[in-house]
Amino acid sequence: MSPSDFSSSADSPVQAAPLLAGRYRLERRIGQGGMAEVWVALDEQLGRRVAVKWLKPNLATDPVVAERFRREAIAVAQLHHSNIVAVYDVVEHDGRQAVVMQLIEGRSLRQLLDSQKRLGPELTIHIGASVSAALDAAHRAGFVHRDVKPGNILVTDDGRVLLTDFGIAKGLDGGDRDLTSDNVMMGTAKYLSPEQVRGAKLDGRADLYSLALVLYECLAGRVPFLGQSDADTALARLQRDPTDLAHLRPTLPIGLVNLIHRTLARNPVHRPATGADLRAELMAVDTTPPHIDGTPAEPPPVRTRAVRPDESGRLDRSPVTTIEASPSIPGQPSTASPAELFNAEDHTNAISSRRFGSPPAAVAAAVAVLAVLLTALMVWNRDSGGSEQVNPLPEVTAAIATIPDADTPLNLPDSEADFADAEQPAATLGSIVVTAWDPFGDNGSENDSQAALAIADGSRDTAWSTECYLDQYMGPKEGVGLIVTLPALTTGTISFESLNAPFQVDVLSTDGATPPLTFDTWRSNGTTLYDTEAKLITVNVAVPSTHLLIWLTELGPDDACSSTNPYRGRIGEITWSADS
Numbered sequence: 001m002s003p004s005d006f007s008s009s010a011d012s013p014v015q016a017a018p019l020l021a022g023r024y025r026l027e028r029r030i031g032q033g034g035m036a037e038v039w040v041a042l043d044e045q046l047g048r049r050v051a052v053k054w055l056k057p058n059l060a061t062d063p064v065v066a067e068r069f070r071r072e073a074i075a076v077a078q079l080h081h082s083n084i085v086a087v088y089d090v091v092e093h094d095g096r097q098a099v100v101m102q103l104i105e106g107r108s109l110r111q112l113l114d115s116q117k118r119l120g121p122e123l124t125i126h127i128g129a130s131v132s133a134a135l136d137a138a139h140r141a142g143f144v145h146r147d148v149k150p151g152n153i154l155v156t157d158d159g160r161v162l163l164t165d166f167g168i169a170k171g172l173d174g175g176d177r178d179l180t181s182d183n184v185m186m187g188t189a190k191y192l193s194p195e196q197v198r199g200a201k202l203d204g205r206a207d208l209y210s211l212a213l214v215l216y217e218c219l220a221g222r223v224p225f226l227g228q229s230d231a232d233t234a235l236a237r238l239q240r241d242p243t244d245l246a247h248l249r250p251t252l253p254i255g256l257v258n259l260i261h262r263t264l265a266r267n268p269v270h271r272p273a274t275g276a277d278l279r280a281e282l283m284a285v286d287t288t289p290p291h292i293d294g295t296p297a298e299p300p301p302v303r304t305r306a307v308r309p310d311e312s313g314r315l316d317r318s319p320v321t322t323i324e325a326s327p328s329i330p331g332q333p334s335t336a337s338p339a340e341l342f343n344a345e346d347h348t349n350a351i352s353s354r355r356f357g358s359p360p361a362a363v364a365a366a367v368a369v370l371a372v373l374l375t376a377l378m379v380w381n382r383d384s385g386g387s388e389q390v391n392p393l394p395e396v397t398a399a400i401a402t403i404p405d406a407d408t409p410l411n412l413p414d415s416e417a418d419f420a421d422a423e424q425p426a427a428t429l430g431s432i433v434v435t436a437w438d439p440f441g442d443n444g445s446e447n448d449s450q451a452a453l454a455i456a457d458g459s460r461d462t463a464w465s466t467e468c469y470l471d472q473y474m475g476p477k478e479g480v481g482l483i484v485t486l487p488a489l490t491t492g493t494i495s496f497e498s499l500n501a502p503f504q505v506d507v508l509s510t511d512g513a514t515p516p517l518t519f520d521t522w523r524s525n526g527t528t529l530y531d532t533e534a535k536l537i538t539v540n541v542a543v544p545s546t547h548l549l550i551w552l553t554e555l556g557p558d559d560a561c562s563s564t565n566p567y568r569g570r571i572g573e574i575t576w577s578a579d580s
Contacts, residue, residue, distance in 0.1 A: 019044075020098055021091035024052055035059055036069075040103060043088075050088060051103040060096040069097040076166045078141055083134035085154065085164035101164075106156035109214070113150055118221040118249075121256055121287055127153065128215045129282045130161035135211065136275030138166070139204035146202070148210035149191040150217065189230035190223045194266045197234045205268040208278055212263035212271075219256075220248045224264075232527070237266070240530045243504065243553065246290075247473025255285045431487035432576050436464065437549070439519055440477040454482055454496070456573040463499050463572030468561035472502075472554055481551040482571060483515050489546050492578040495538045496550060499570035502532045504554035509545035522549050530554075536573070550574075 019025050024041040027049075031038040041052045059065045073090035080086070089100040109127065113119070119127075131153060138145055145152075145166060152165040193209035195202055217223050224242030226233055242264055245257045259281050263271050272278040434454050438446035446466055454464035466480050474480065484494065489511060498505060506529070508522035516522055525548075529537055534556075541548065555567040 018093070020052065020054075020093040021089075024050065024091070024098075024100060026052065032056075035065065041100075043100075049103050051101045052098050053101060054093075054098040055096045057096060060094075066097045069099055073099050075143055079138055079143075079166075081134055081137040082160075083130045083162050084137060085162050104154045104156060104162060104164075106154055106160075109150035109153040109155055109218075112155055113217065113221075119218040121219065121253055121285075124215055124218040125256065125282050125285060125287070126159070127155070127161050127218065128211065129279045131163055131211055131214075132208070132275040132279035132282065134163040134275075135204065135207045136279065138163075139207070139275060144202050144204060145207050145210075146196065147188060147191075148207050148214060149188050150214055151188075153214065189233040190226065192234050192237070193268075194237050195268065197238055203268070204274060205271050208263055208271055208275065209268070211278070212260050215260050216242065216245060216264070219245055219252060219260075226527070241266075244471075244473045247471075247475075247553070248478070250476040251289045253285055253287045254290045256282075256287070259285065432574075433485035434464075434574060435483045435485070436480075437483045437515070438477075438480045439517070441480070446480045451482060454571050454574050456575045460497065460499060460572060463497075463570045466552065466555060466569040468558070468565040469555060469567045470565050472556070472567045474553075474555065474567075478519060479551050479553040480569070481549050482574070484548040484550065484574060484576065485515070486546055486548065486576065486578070489544045490578045491541055491544050492576060493538060493540050494548055494550075494574070494576050495536060496574040497534070497536050497572050498531070499534050499572055500556035500558055500568075501534045502530070502554060502556050503534075503552065503569060504528055504530045505537065506549075506551045506553065507537075507539040507541070508549040508551055509541055509543060510547050510549075511543070511545055513546065515547045515549070519551075522551075528553070 020041070023043060023045050025044055026039045026041045029037055029039050030051075036053050036055050039052045039054060041050050042048075043050050053069075055065065055069055070090055073087045076084065076087040085104060086102040087099060088102070091098050091100065131148070135145060135148070143166065145163070147165060148163070152163060154162045154164055156162075191210045191213050193202075193206035195206050195209075213223060213225075225236035242261070245252055245260060246254065259278075263278060265271050272281060432455075434451045436446045436448040436451045447464065450464045453462045464482060466474075469475065486492075494507060507525045509525045510516055510522055523543070523545075525541060525543070525545075526539060529539075550571060552569045552571070555569040557566050558568045558570070561568050
């Protein structure tokens, strides 16, 4: 036994060390929790040191708690396995129940994760295989642990891994070995299986799900489901699947990632059937790191709209077509770098040929007319001796605008910034500024010139789009997003639309004068938002902020992308309402 769930405390020598049950001499207290104290004691009959888990005095008169202590000893005493902490005895002293257990010199996995945050795949596999073996022994003996979590997994200095604390174990046969009341959801919210949340009948696969959550945390540094309350945290696993581990840590062996996600299936049928099966699959994982897919060089298609006055004289923004990106070789990712796509010496030509293709015939004709008029005006102006300056652009522009007929609309890029002002990516609505941000990309940009299209204009067909990606989690990237700069330090409500799905998005904030340069320094503003359908998102920003970050971590499929890189995100209709 080690401190496990108990908070560490300084060694507490006892002035007059009590002798429990006339046999166990308490030496020092090594931890305590809400229900019990943990002591190192000397078994004077056998001459060995043991761990004694001693019920606190204020709970000693509670018959339910006392019975749980007694039944834990009975349950675990039946289990003999090298990966399960052995229970030697259960005694009573001064009206307080005590469980005498094997003393384990080491730390809990909780303490290990608190200090190291993340573990390597090899150590994670070792921990998972050891606990799987322990659970298999418990399940074969007829018990479901129901509280598999880092605090109940002990790791010794020589690498042994042991499972402890069967205090809320439940008998598989439904007999009198159930250690808890019926109709009570037992366990720790962060590590509950979907069956436990629903209150359904449990079998060993519930423990395997909880173990998979532990292994996920070992690799990702956090649990996949975490809400503002225990109830939110527990219910989250019923509503969505966890974020792909390969997205959070792309260098993980793909076999390990797939196995953990399969064990996290909401339907127990899709998980490994037994602890032995899970252990065998863990031990068979190829730990070779995968090839990392970088930021795609394939450009996303640009949505265009017709420019045509309606009856009121306003421009119609209805979509007319989508211009496809240059085709790539099937099955082969593009190898062009962003620098090659945006060559500094020919920036305009690169944008034109890559994103817009050849101009329509009407535009070509207009350009020819413009050239003739400019030439004539230059000749006329020269012959006039320069006494009269003529600016032909308004009339020529008007002529160009009237060249296409009603059945041949002129297709323009999403915004003038895309075509003629690409070096000014920020967009404004009043005093709000929107800027694309890609801190994990190769070139730091993510369709910056389209940021203007995310501003609310009453049309869902104008939006900022990410690049097109090979997978929905953007390979090694942790995400991409838009920074919304507010007019002043203020609170309020931000609304925006995710125009494809499924999606995961966070809204973060800062009160700094400038946006943080690293993602980790942004302040969380609520929980991750997830949905399988495109929808309007409204988030209340209760903490005064100067900048907000709309941060996409999962993208949906998009027909406008190629089959090689089929995923992209689209954000539009951003509005901000400051509190009065």
